[in-house]
Amino acid sequence: MDSLRAPAVDDGLLHVTLAPSLRHDWHPVAFADDVATRPLARRVLDVSLVVWRSDGGRVSAARDRCPHRWAPVSNGTVVD
Numbered sequence: 001m002d003s004l005r006a007p008a009v010d011d012g013l014l015h016v017t018l019a020p021s022l023r024h025d026w027h028p029v030a031f032a033d034d035v036a037t038r039p040l041a042r043r044v045l046d047v048s049l050v051v052w053r054s055d056g057g058r059v060s061a062a063r064d065r066c067p068h069r070w071a072p073v074s075n076g077t078v079v080d
Contacts, residue, residue: 035059041074050074 022045029042030051040051041064048064050073064074 029061032059037078039074039076039078041072048072052078054078055080 027044029044029049030040034040035051035053037053037055042049042051049061050064051059051061053059055078062073064072066073
């Protein structure tokens, strides 16, 4: 259990954002009904994500950052 704690903090709490082993697991970010064609911003393990549903119903997720301008993708719209 000690390996899941932050290395510099020993306050007895589990700091999941600093636990590398949790980064390889699946984590729920929204209910299916909440994911629509409009981008939905979420933060999981200190990582900003954007989740959206395509017109065909497929759910996708990505980092919430435009690689060109570093703007939040969640502020945009889904086209095609």
